[in-house]
Amino acid sequence: MSNEQDPQTGEVGRATGFELRDRDRDRGGQAAARGIDSALERNRAFAAAAGHEGAVVFPNLQLQLFVITCLDPRTDPAHFLGLGMSDAMVVRNVGGRVTPEVINDVAYIGQLAETIMPDGPLFEVAVIHHTQCGTGALADDTFRGRYAERIGVEESSLLEHAVLDPTATVTRDVDRLRKARAISPRVTVSGYVYDVVTGLVTTVVPA
Numbered sequence: 001m002s003n004e005q006d007p008q009t010g011e012v013g014r015a016t017g018f019e020l021r022d023r024d025r026d027r028g029g030q031a032a033a034r035g036i037d038s039a040l041e042r043n044r045a046f047a048a049a050a051g052h053e054g055a056v057v058f059p060n061l062q063l064q065l066f067v068i069t070c071l072d073p074r075t076d077p078a079h080f081l082g083l084g085m086s087d088a089m090v091v092r093n094v095g096g097r098v099t100p101e102v103i104n105d106v107a108y109i110g111q112l113a114e115t116i117m118p119d120g121p122l123f124e125v126a127v128i129h130h131t132q133c134g135t136g137a138l139a140d141d142t143f144r145g146r147y148a149e150r151i152g153v154e155e156s157s158l159l160e161h162a163v164l165d166p167t168a169t170v171t172r173d174v175d176r177l178r179k180a181r182a183i184s185p186r187v188t189v190s191g192y193v194y195d196v197v198t199g200l201v202t203t204v205v206p207a
Contacts, residue, residue, distance in 0.1 A: 069194070072196075095133055097173060103182060110183060121188065171204060
């Protein structure tokens with residue numbers, strides 16, 4: 001992945017798929033403002049159609065799935081995995097990385113699941129990284145330095161968060177989850193890469 005700066009914005013973006021399209025710019029060259037009003041209109045339609053009825057806390061037994069993926073709007077698992085309401089638990093963060101917080105989330109759900117399923121497998125955690133990930137910007141020295149200063153962390157700690165090779169990073173994150181002592185051995189973990197160009201998900205680490 002290239003980390004060249006976008007000639008229009010002066011920022012790392014085009015190579016990661018985060019550049020602004022012409023229709024997203026206003027006359028001043030900035031992103032046009034978007035509010036939540038249109039989303040709230042969709043919510044009212046959703047509620048009126050009873051789309052929330054029948055939802056359950058734990059995923060449907062057919063899937064028993066916990067998805068960890070990126071917050072990139074191109075990688076909504078409801079779309080590229082065809083998930084419906086209550087089909088899966090989903091955690092999304094920058095890069096879809098397995099952080100200490102994510103490990104705690106999986107451990108928490110695992111403990112809850114153990115209270116209602118005393119025997120047998122609990123659920124599968126699917127870690128999904130993707131191509132053209134915006135975290136590639138963390139490989140750019142200038143961007144990484146500015147971001148480290150912004151959030152008050154050591155710059156050296158941020159480089160490993162860059163998803164330049166999603167096959168490699170998802171393999172490391174699966175290993176991190178599998179080795180986490182807080183995760184029940186009854187939880188299985190697998191890893192995948194989603195290609196934002198083809199729309200296909202490839203298995204990297206089977207469960």
